[in-house]
Amino acid sequence: MAGVPRRVTIREVAVDSGLSIATVSRALTGSRPVGPEIAQRAQESAARLGYRTDSIGRSLRTQRTNTLGLVIPDIANPFFPSLVQAVERAARDQNLSVLIADAANDPGVEQAALRSLIDHRVDAVLISPSHLTASRAAITESMAAVPLVQIDRVIDNSLPYVRANQSRPVQQLVSHLRARGRRHFAFIAQPDTIATSFERESAFRELMTDVPLRVVSAETSAGSGRGAVRELMSRWPEIDAVICANDLLGVGALRELRTLGRAEVAVSGYDDTLIAEALGLTSVRQPVDELAVAAISAVLTPDMAATRRELECAVIFRESTG
Amino acid sequence: MAGVPRRVTIREVAVDSGLSIATVSRALTGSRPVGPEIAQRAQESAARLGYRTDSIGRSLRTQRTNTLGLVIPDIANPFFPSLVQAVERAARDQNLSVLIADAANDPGVEQAALRSLIDHRVDAVLISPSHLTASRAAITESMAAVPLVQIDRVIDNSLPYVRANQSRPVQQLVSHLRARGRRHFAFIAQPDTIATSFERESAFRELMTDVPLRVVSAETSAGSGRGAVRELMSRWPEIDAVICANDLLGVGALRELRTLGRAEVAVSGYDDTLIAEALGLTSVRQPVDELAVAAISAVLTPDMAATRRELECAVIFRESTG
DNA sequence: TTGGGATTGGCAAACGTTTTCCAATGGGTA
DNA sequence: TACCCATTGGAAAACGTTTGCCAATCCCAA
Numbered sequence: 001m002a003g004v005p006r007r008v009t010i011r012e013v014a015v016d017s018g019l020s021i022a023t024v025s026r027a028l029t030g031s032r033p034v035g036p037e038i039a040q041r042a043q044e045s046a047a048r049l050g051y052r053t054d055s056i057g058r059s060l061r062t063q064r065t066n067t068l069g070l071v072i073p074d075i076a077n078p079f080f081p082s083l084v085q086a087v088e089r090a091a092r093d094q095n096l097s098v099l100i101a102d103a104a105n106d107p108g109v110e111q112a113a114l115r116s117l118i119d120h121r122v123d124a125v126l127i128s129p130s131h132l133t134a135s136r137a138a139i140t141e142s143m144a145a146v147p148l149v150q151i152d153r154v155i156d157n158s159l160p161y162v163r164a165n166q167s168r169p170v171q172q173l174v175s176h177l178r179a180r181g182r183r184h185f186a187f188i189a190q191p192d193t194i195a196t197s198f199e200r201e202s203a204f205r206e207l208m209t210d211v212p213l214r215v216v217s218a219e220t221s222a223g224s225g226r227g228a229v230r231e232l233m234s235r236w237p238e239i240d241a242v243i244c245a246n247d248l249l250g251v252g253a254l255r256e257l258r259t260l261g262r263a264e265v266a267v268s269g270y271d272d273t274l275i276a277e278a279l280g281l282t283s284v285r286q287p288v289d290e291l292a293v294a295a296i297s298a299v300l301t302p303d304m305a306a307t308r309r310e311l312e313c314a315v316i317f318r319e320s321t322g
Numbered sequence: 323m324a325g326v327p328r329r330v331t332i333r334e335v336a337v338d339s340g341l342s343i344a345t346v347s348r349a350l351t352g353s354r355p356v357g358p359e360i361a362q363r364a365q366e367s368a369a370r371l372g373y374r375t376d377s378i379g380r381s382l383r384t385q386r387t388n389t390l391g392l393v394i395p396d397i398a399n400p401f402f403p404s405l406v407q408a409v410e411r412a413a414r415d416q417n418l419s420v421l422i423a424d425a426a427n428d429p430g431v432e433q434a435a436l437r438s439l440i441d442h443r444v445d446a447v448l449i450s451p452s453h454l455t456a457s458r459a460a461i462t463e464s465m466a467a468v469p470l471v472q473i474d475r476v477i478d479n480s481l482p483y484v485r486a487n488q489s490r491p492v493q494q495l496v497s498h499l500r501a502r503g504r505r506h507f508a509f510i511a512q513p514d515t516i517a518t519s520f521e522r523e524s525a526f527r528e529l530m531t532d533v534p535l536r537v538v539s540a541e542t543s544a545g546s547g548r549g550a551v552r553e554l555m556s557r558w559p560e561i562d563a564v565i566c567a568n569d570l571l572g573v574g575a576l577r578e579l580r581t582l583g584r585a586e587v588a589v590s591g592y593d594d595t596l597i598a599e600a601l602g603l604t605s606v607r608q609p610v611d612e613l614a615v616a617a618i619s620a621v622l623t624p625d626m627a628a629t630r631r632e633l634e635c636a637v638i639f640r641e642s643t644g
Numbered sequence: 645t646t647g648g649g650a651t652t653g654g655c656a657a658a659c660g661t662t663t664t665c666c667a668a669t670g671g672g673t674a
Numbered sequence: 675t676a677c678c679c680a681t682t683g684g685a686a687a688a689c690g691t692t693t694g695c696c697a698a699t700c701c702c703a704a
Contacts, residue, residue, distance in 0.1 A: 004468060007660095009661090010661065010662095019683080020684045021660095021661085021684085022663080022683075023682085023684070031662075031663080033681080052440075053441075053660090055661095056378060056660070056661085057382060057659075057661035057662085058660080059689090060660075060661070061660080061661045061689055062662065062689085063689070075403045076403055076404065078403075078596065081397045081402075081403050085424060097438060097442060098422070099421055100420070102406070104407075116419060119375075121376070144327065145326060145327075145329075146326060222596070222601075251597075274543075275573075275597050278544030278573045278577070278597070332691065341653080341654090342655075344692080347691070347692060347693085348652090348653090355652075357651090357652065375691075376691070378690070379691035379692085381659090382660065383691045383693080384659085384693095
């Protein structure tokens with residue numbers, strides 16, 4: 001194949017244009033005014049030679065990479081691609097690139113990922129921690145080396161974060177369903193080491209202080225959702241509404257209820273992924289774009305230490321809740 | 323917050339250990355043998371001071387970044403997160419990082435993404451092109467600057483690629499269904515500007531040369547899949563098997579068939595995403611891990627020009643096909 | 645004893661850029 | 675006319691690393 005051709009350097013542009021390297025740099029970056037005729041000469045040469053600033057050279061000098069690190073707990077969880085997309089969009093608006101690292105739900109991998117990002121000299125890190133407690137060490141370690149903000153999942157309130165309120169949507173769901181006559185609620189939870197899930201479950205528990213509490217735990221998969229529903233319905237056949245900690249569990253619940261001939265039971269999911277829309281599953285949409293924008297601006301401001309933002313979700317009602 | 327502390331440089335390690343910079347470098351990278359006692363001194367100093375090699379300095383000198391660019395057409399398409407994951411795993415094994423760029427199904431964005439990756443001096447690029455024809459220009463442009471290989475979707479056979487055979491699974495599906503008594507097949511296609519979809523559709527068409535051909539086009543969404551099913555069933559009520567170009571369409575088809583009271587019709591999807599498993603939808607699993615490994619090794623070998631690999635998929639049969 | 649080769653430490657030169665100085669020019673004011 | 679200041683071009687010094695060269699040392703063989 002071609003074999004990659006040597007890149008054009010700023011020195012060659014300088015020679016070609018008869019200007020000094022410094023002047024060419026200034027003409028191209030606008031870091032200081034240059035005479036109009038000079039500027040044009042520099043730009044023309046650069047264009048003709050096909051010069052593109054070498055980001056490595058620039059980074060070495062400026063000590064900035066214009067790159068953001070984003071650590072997500074599990075890209076296979078369909079919520080996170082949408083977060084990735086949002087962060088990429090928001091980053092592009094600031095002329096930043098995004099280095100994505102997947103923790104594969106493993107705090108060990110997460111720690112390695114953080115170190116790798118720091119080694120790559122990212123300017124800042126956004127992280128959605130994989131584990132409520134086990135992620136802490138790596139995060140505090142990282143904060144010594146790079147500005148960092150928790151996004152979506154937050155495991156430490158004393159550190160910067162940008163989050164969405166997870167309890168209000170649960171309240172809205174329950175009151176909406178009560179208004180429509182549902183009385184016997186159940187909740188299918190994920191492991192409570194997932195920060196957001198923990199908050200969703202807590203919100204549900206608080207709403208149930210005066211009535212029987214029906215909660216079962218599940219793993220993050222549709223199969224697990226089905227098993228959870230079987231358990232719920234056999235223990236409490238009176239159940240008429242099931243709130244799930246995410247969409248995948250919701251899908252499993254929906255399917256198993258149909259199998260059991262209890263399709264009249266209301267079901268809701270969480271995260272409003274494609275699946276929810278595809279199946280008419282009521283779900284909760286997180287404001288990913290706003291989260292991304294807020295997180296990036298947070299992590300770039302100097303007084304970032306003060307940054308704590310909480311945004312609101314929107315409940316999307318669909319057929320699964322009648 | 324802390325304000326990021328200045329990083330420890332190799333010079334400080336040299337001073338601390340009483341060795342020269344060159345020797346420290348060699349002791350740490352192993353680029354040339356050093357005496358055992360010297361090596362230990364260097365390593366101890368580095369460890370004590372918390373030295374981490376600055377990748378920018380290294381990259382400037384070596385002209386390598388140990389970073390791979392991965393351009394995907396649409397991260398919201400649930401197949402691609404699994405590809406991303408596979409590429410990340412394979413890259414980690416080679417001590418490479420992955421810079422992910424999402425083309426948002428837009429060749430314009432895709433071109434910008436490629437340029438951005440090249441500006442970031444990635445060592446190589448893997449790309450799953452967003453458009454059968456419109457992606458061409460940006461790709462050939464990029465190949466002049468960086469080794470590149472098409473992964474999964476291939477739009478130009480004359481350029482390096484690592485792909486999965488898309489027609490064989492369709493053949494297997496059809497013959498499996500025929501063996502089980504299905505006779506009247508239909509296909510729900512995606513836009514034929516998607517390379518893999520185009521191949522799936524072509525395979526189906528070839529199988530139908532002796533029998534009526536029933537194909538409708540749809541967009542990549544469950545809603546569109548439902549509409550497609552309505553159209554199919556009203557035109558050809560005899561249909562007893564629907565093959566869909568991806569899982570999302572399959573979900574839509576499944577749902578609409580149930581609505582129409584035609585749940586006995588067999589349905590298959592493609593890509594074997596979480597959704598397929600959740601709903602018991604027969605689907606086709608692509609060998610993402612093998613694709614990733616092959617693509618990376620391809621793009622790193624010098625005689626990459628010769629690289630053309632084709633791997634095989636596996637059909638995963640589930641309830642939706644009886 | 646001496647010569648030669650292998651081993652290994654260090655100096656200094658890159659890699660490509662931005663930016664700090666300095667100098668030169670020109671214009672405006674006294 | 676003389677002086678000062680603002681403007682803008684250029685030389686050179688970083689940024690942190692790897693590596694080509696040279697030199698020193700050591701060991702072995704003749």
